[in-house]
Amino acid sequence: xxxxxxxxxxxxxxxxxxxxxxxxxPGSDDCYKCSTCDTNCPVAEVDDDFPxxxxxxxxxxxxxxxxxxxxxxxxxxxxxxxxxxxxCPSEVPLSQMHNTARSQYVDNQMSKxxxxxxxxxxxxxxxxxxxxxxxxxxxxxxxxxxxxxxxxMEKGLGIPSERDFPEFATTTxxxxxxxxxGAQVQNPDKRVAYFHGCYSNYxxxxxxxxxxxxxxxxxxxxxVPEQKCSGTPMFxxxxxxxxxxxxxxxVENLTAAIEDGADxxxxxxxxxLALRQEYPELFDIDGIEDVSNxxxxxxxxxxxxxxxxxxxxxxxVDFPDLAYHAPCHxxxxxxxxxxxxxxxxxxxVMAEDVGDSCSGISGTYGWKTEHYDVSMEIGExxxxxxxxxxxxxxxxxxxxxxxxxxxxxxxxxxxxxxVLEAALVSEE
Amino acid sequence: xxxxxxxxxxxxxxxxxxxxxGAHEQGARVRLVSxxxxxxxxxxxxxxxxxxxxNGDGPVVDPFEAIEELPEGHPYERxxxxxxxxxxxxxxxxxxxxxxxxxTDKNALVPxxxxxxxxxxxxxxxxxxxxxxxxxxxxxxxxxxxxxFDAPVAADHLAATGVPYETDGATIEFPGNLxxxxxxxxxxxxxxxxxxxxVDGTTMPVRTALAxxxxxxxxxxxxxxxxxxLGDDNAAEVRxxxxxxxxxxxxxxxxxxxxxxxxxxxxxxxxxxxxIGVRVSTGNPIVDVEQANGEIDRVVGDHTxxxxxxxxxxxxxxxxxxxxxxxxxxxxxxxxxxxDCHVPHPADRYDWxxxxxxxxxxxxxxxxxxxxxxxxxxxxxxxxxENLRAAGSVLGGYDFPSxxxxxxxxxxxxxAAGELAGDRV
Numbered sequence: 001x002x003x004x005x006x007x008x009x010x011x012x013x014x015x016x017x018x019x020x021x022x023x024x025x026p027g028s029d030d031c032y033k034c035s036t037c038d039t040n041c042p043v044a045e046v047d048d049d050f051p052x053x054x055x056x057x058x059x060x061x062x063x064x065x066x067x068x069x070x071x072x073x074x075x076x077x078x079x080x081x082x083x084x085x086x087x088c089p090s091e092v093p094l095s096q097m098h099n100t101a102r103s104q105y106v107d108n109q110m111s112k113x114x115x116x117x118x119x120x121x122x123x124x125x126x127x128x129x130x131x132x133x134x135x136x137x138x139x140x141x142x143x144x145x146x147x148x149x150x151x152x153m154e155k156g157l158g159i160p161s162e163r164d165f166p167e168f169a170t171t172t173x174x175x176x177x178x179x180x181x182g183a184q185v186q187n188p189d190k191r192v193a194y195f196h197g198c199y200s201n202y203x204x205x206x207x208x209x210x211x212x213x214x215x216x217x218x219x220x221x222x223x224v225p226e227q228k229c230s231g232t233p234m235f236x237x238x239x240x241x242x243x244x245x246x247x248x249x250x251v252e253n254l255t256a257a258i259e260d261g262a263d264x265x266x267x268x269x270x271x272x273l274a275l276r277q278e279y280p281e282l283f284d285i286d287g288i289e290d291v292s293n294x295x296x297x298x299x300x301x302x303x304x305x306x307x308x309x310x311x312x313x314x315x316x317v318d319f320p321d322l323a324y325h326a327p328c329h330x331x332x333x334x335x336x337x338x339x340x341x342x343x344x345x346x347x348x349v350m351a352e353d354v355g356d357s358c359s360g361i362s363g364t365y366g367w368k369t370e371h372y373d374v375s376m377e378i379g380e381x382x383x384x385x386x387x388x389x390x391x392x393x394x395x396x397x398x399x400x401x402x403x404x405x406x407x408x409x410x411x412x413x414x415x416x417x418x419v420l421e422a423a424l425v426s427e428e
Numbered sequence: 429x430x431x432x433x434x435x436x437x438x439x440x441x442x443x444x445x446x447x448x449x450g451a452h453e454q455g456a457r458v459r460l461v462s463x464x465x466x467x468x469x470x471x472x473x474x475x476x477x478x479x480x481x482x483n484g485d486g487p488v489v490d491p492f493e494a495i496e497e498l499p500e501g502h503p504y505e506r507x508x509x510x511x512x513x514x515x516x517x518x519x520x521x522x523x524x525x526x527x528x529x530x531x532t533d534k535n536a537l538v539p540x541x542x543x544x545x546x547x548x549x550x551x552x553x554x555x556x557x558x559x560x561x562x563x564x565x566x567x568x569x570x571x572x573x574x575x576x577f578d579a580p581v582a583a584d585h586l587a588a589t590g591v592p593y594e595t596d597g598a599t600i601e602f603p604g605n606l607x608x609x610x611x612x613x614x615x616x617x618x619x620x621x622x623x624x625x626x627v628d629g630t631t632m633p634v635r636t637a638l639a640x641x642x643x644x645x646x647x648x649x650x651x652x653x654x655x656x657x658l659g660d661d662n663a664a665e666v667r668x669x670x671x672x673x674x675x676x677x678x679x680x681x682x683x684x685x686x687x688x689x690x691x692x693x694x695x696x697x698x699x700x701x702x703x704i705g706v707r708v709s710t711g712n713p714i715v716d717v718e719q720a721n722g723e724i725d726r727v728v729g730d731h732t733x734x735x736x737x738x739x740x741x742x743x744x745x746x747x748x749x750x751x752x753x754x755x756x757x758x759x760x761x762x763x764x765x766x767x768d769c770h771v772p773h774p775a776d777r778y779d780w781x782x783x784x785x786x787x788x789x790x791x792x793x794x795x796x797x798x799x800x801x802x803x804x805x806x807x808x809x810x811x812x813x814e815n816l817r818a819a820g821s822v823l824g825g826y827d828f829p830s831x832x833x834x835x836x837x838x839x840x841x842x843x844a845a846g847e848l849a850g851d852r853v
Contacts, residue, residue, distance in 0.1 A: 034470050035686040036686055038612075039611060039612060039613050041611070041613075048606055048614065052611055055609075091464075292733055293733050296731075303429075304431070305429060331711060334732075336710070337710075341707060
């Protein structure tokens with residue numbers, strides 16, 4: 001028995017003044033400085049100037065309780081891969097801390113006239129550029145990869161000329177959806193609302209079509225609500241007011257779909273992560289919890305609500321062997337193993353995991369000249385493992401990981417839904 | 429639908445991994461779910477069986493002999509000595525060349541970063557040339573920014589234990605002008621890839637530059653011990669090259685968290701699970717349990733707010749102890765959060781601890797009690813569920829930090845629980 005005295009009038013001390021914003025105090029107190037996050041940070045491993053997530057998160061949060069402390073410039077070197085979030089054994093909300101710090105940095109310390117700000121704003125508002133490009137897709141694809149244009153972009157905006165701009169689809173997913181007359185299956189009991197995101201609409205409609213084919217084959221009625229960007233690139237660039245504007249539209253239209261009995265599914269793991277986790281962490285919008293609680297990754301949803309193993313029994317496909325990379329944002333949702341588990345059930349295709357390293361591109365991060373080298377150095381491990389894997393075609397759920405995989409290896413990149421489509425859906 | 433397997437292991441540390449392997453070897457389809465990364469990354473990477481008896485006697489020479497003398501209720505007594513031997517064989521198979529120590533039942537004495545010597549049963553091959561019982565003049569080399577390892581102090585401490593050889597320490601600047609709080613992964617990455625670093629107005633490969641700086645202090649020493657940051661993927665190659673350049677054997681001194689030997693072990697064991705075909709899902713906690721007829725029917729995972737059912741015939745709880753959050757407490761009491769298994773503890777929380785930091789604390793032994801089939805027992809000594817077993821530091825009745833028995837108990841109870849569960853499928 002201890003002889004410590006039982007304190008009779010215990011009063012917790014208020015160390016910091018009340019805030020009217022998000023209270024990150026409990027999260028900061030949860031950090032016991034084990035540095036597990038630092039050992040997971042792909043940037044700190046290759047970039048000596050980056051102080052790591054433990055600093056960017058709880059330590060910086062404490063420092064900025066005092067008014068005389070600016071957010072450290074290194075916050076812009078965080079790639080927002082969120083590996084620190086997944087790794088923390090003590091539930092410190094690192095991503096929320098990074099997102100709020102980055103947003104404060106951009107709001108208070110970044111010149112709105114600087115090239116960097118303008119470039120970041122353009123990059124994070126990819127949806128706008130993609131929309132404009134989709135009006136003249138072939139011309140846009142040509143111009144965006146035209147040498148002199150890229151030279152100007154590199155010199156003027158800091159967009160590395162090494163990267164290839166993704167091709168714009170000649171027919172966007174939404175145009176295709178409209179042309180085919182929308183949903184082909186009506187089913188009030190099995191209804192999903194598809195959050196396709198920008199990339200599968202403007203760049204890879206084949207992924208979105210694969211989702212439609214698979215879900216309709218399994219008897220789902222698909223809704224495709226009006227939607228804007230999920231906000232992922234905006235969070236990563238500290239553009240929280242842009243992100244909020246887009247989130248308001250998304251939440252409004254998605255809550256309406258939920259009222260119609262739909263769950264929300266996404267084919268891009270960064271979109272699902274944004275709707276599920278970052279929305280309620282960052283915004284207080286009517287219905288936002290509802291959206292978070294009804295959102296699933298498209299494969300995850302089928303794995304929960306369908307007997308996919310039975311569906312895939314005897315399925316055979318003619319598909320190239322695949323080198324699979326699990327995106328960081330799928331790891332963050334605990335989804336990193338599911339694609340390979342599903343593909344194990346399909347004869348005629350083999351998929352091999354290329355390890356747990358980060359691809360290094362992290363959305364818009366690798367699209368900045370100052371981060372290009374770091375991005376490629378982080379990606380090196382993945383490129384090497386891809387070269388070693390049997391397959392000469394890559395697979396991932398994340399559009400920007402796909403860009404990086406293609407850029408580093410020259411492989412064509414598929415989405416797991418395309419494999420599922422080949423296995424489940426007979427050719428029309 | 430639920431995500432369905434034969435055996436579901438909850439927890440991804442040593443115990444969970446051993447349980448998954450044990451069940452898999454019985455022919456069961458196994459899934460391991462773990463919430464966050466395991467505390468293995470914070471551990472030294474040493475595999476201790478039993479360094480000191482519960483009475484504090486030791487260091488123990490032969491842990492297998494000492495295990496036979498343990499009191500009823502100790503996790504080793506529950507699992508049985510055969511399970512301990514089987515688990516160590518499994519560990520040796522899984523880690524292969526990476527670990528040493530299997531040639532004898534006796535404990536090895538491995539120098540720690542404080543210069544103490546720790547009795548342990550298995551140690552990373554990177555630590556092997558440094559074991560204290562082997563003869564050889566020893567030079568510890570520390571890096572000035574890495575304050576966790578003070579090489580001269582460690583050398584003095586080791587000398588104070590009476591080892592019959594010279595021990596010295598030198599502190600150098602790691603080549604490449606790294607930031608003062610550079611991450612351990614940063615050192616490892618540089619050495620893994622042998623990147624060029626700037627040194628004295630020129631650049632050279634980092635392994636060469638490091639060897640050059642150590643040479644000034646080598647002075648006839650037979651072996652050189654560095655803090656354990658010598659590479660990650662290519663660690664053996666890094667050590668071999670440094671040894672070659674220094675003309676002395678090179679070893680790593682296990683460090684506190686974050687620990688590369690812990691990280692490498694975690695990587696290796698997950699790779700092993702992957703090789704044998706155990707399914708692994710990480711990132712989501714198990715938050716709820718559905719029962720039917722005294723058994724667990726399904727458990728519920730929390731996928732960022734959505735409830736996703738996981739179903740199996742047999743379940744294994746390996747969620748860790750107080751640090752891993754497999755055992756938790758509040759002002760009212762001590763509890764096991766997933767299945768709410770019974771955790772015996774004094775009603776008055778002022779009886780949970782003693783005043784001195786190194787006193788014999790009650791809380792160190794908090795955990796679930798189990799029967800000899802490793803099923804958690806309720807307050808009346810009846811199994812909580814027919815199809816639930818528990819393993820590792822979630823178990824009560826032992827004080828692993830003072831016994832130096834953490835890894836061994838996790839492996840032995842994990843492997844035994846896995847075999848029992850797999851056998852019942």
